[in-house]
Amino acid sequence: MFKQILSRPVQVLALALGLFTTGAHATDAPLKIGTTAAFAIPLEAAVAEAGKQGLKVELIEFSDWIAPNVSLASGDIDVNYFQHIPFLENAKAAAGFDLVPYAPGIINNVGLYSKQYKSFDALPIGASVAIANDPINSGRGLQLLAKAGLITLKPGVGYKATEEDIITNPKKLKILQVEAVQLVRAYDDADLVQGYPSYIRLAKTFDAGSALLFDGLDHKEYVIQFVIKPENKNDPRLAKFVDIYQHSQKVRAALEQAHGKLYQPGWES
Incomplete structure (x- = not known):
């Protein structure tokens, strides 16, 4: 796909x-x-x-x-x-x-990007979300989804979060795990994508600054x-x-x- x-x-x-x-x-x-x-x-x-x-x-x-x-x-x-x-x-x-x-x-920064939707509210039930597949960066992706209000995670899991730590998922998001360096390509296929601006800039396929949400620069x-x-x-x-x-x-x-x-x-x- x-x-x-x-x-x-x-x-x-x-x-x-x-x-x-x-x-x-x-x-x-x-x-x-x-x-x-x-x-x-x-x-x-x-x-x-x-x-x-x-x-x-x-x-x-x-x-x-x-x-x-x-x-x-x-x-x-x-x-x-x-x-x-x-x-x-x-x-x-x-x-x-x-x-x-x-x-x-x-x-x-790491962000959540969508080619089709301009807000999280617009995401349909069952929307596909591509996040990184390695244990650490997938945890960062899940934290982003939680910050966006799309899921809730068990308290205190931080960057070690896994899909098993998801408590609520009201939109029934379908989470797809993709090699992190390939997430930029998933932008065309998934409804929402965890994105790394550096790789997006290299690919030159869409605007690295167009994320619906960034995770901020305060996570040292x-x-x-x-x-x-x-x-x-x-x-x-x-x-x-x-x-x-x-x-x-x-x-x-x-x-x-x-x-x-x-x-x-x-x-x-």
């Missing part, structure tokens, strides 16, 4: 301008960062700025939300940037990864994190790159280009 999303080819962006050598990680080997399409453009700007400062960086883009942690755990990359802490904790519990958050990035648990193996915590290349990402004006401009106003920094300026 849902169209298959066309993933971008895995891209490797390498800059070999100058050397950066100091401390236990004294090497001219590039810092390898894994990410996904939604976060690539600002990271590319940070890689370019790092190159100007003599720091080599390779940016490796993955087309799914599993490979970046597998690659990091196996040592193929040094850090990844695509997930918030609830997603990381779930991945660690499921696969036994020894991974930790290193530094905060940005927090994105959803700040995207730079994630590492614990033994990498003192890598000076990593510290330098994160500082560039958080404070470079060119990176900030790239963030505005990629996310518009639907994000905010998760770090103290």
Whole structure:
């Protein structure tokens, strides 16, 4: 029913301008960062700025939300940037990864979108609703439905909510679970869709700002994190790159280009 999303080819962006050598990680080997399409453009700007400062960086883009942690755990990359802490904790519990958050990035809005209906009241009985199929992002989708007044959830379940936690569903919504990166394609088929503005902007199929409801930027648990193996915590290349990402004006401009106003920094300026 849902169209298959066309993933971008895995891209490797390498800059070999100058050397950066100091401390236990004294090497001219590039810092390898894994990410996904939604976060690539600002990271590319940070890689370019790092190159100007003599720091080599390779940016490796993955087309799914599993490979970046597998690659990091196996040592193929040094850090990844695509997930918030609830997603990381779930991945660690499921696969036994020894991974930790290193530094905060940005927090994105997530919204509920409809191609056909202009309000929640207009949704018919039995309307189809597409939400993410992974345990953490589906919980975020259910929280959005509860905020919209379409369902009620058991008190206190938070981002761990599942369909079993739904107490009332007066419109008898049919909840369809879809891989998160494919939700943008579900917009054409479902009556209501949980949407990620970053992926919507990449797809260029509808207005990322047209959500009937956003979940707000006050859920700090959803700040995207730079994630590492614990033994990498003192890598000076990593510290330098994160500082560039958080404070470079060119990176900030790239963030505005990629996310518009639907994000905010998760770090103290």
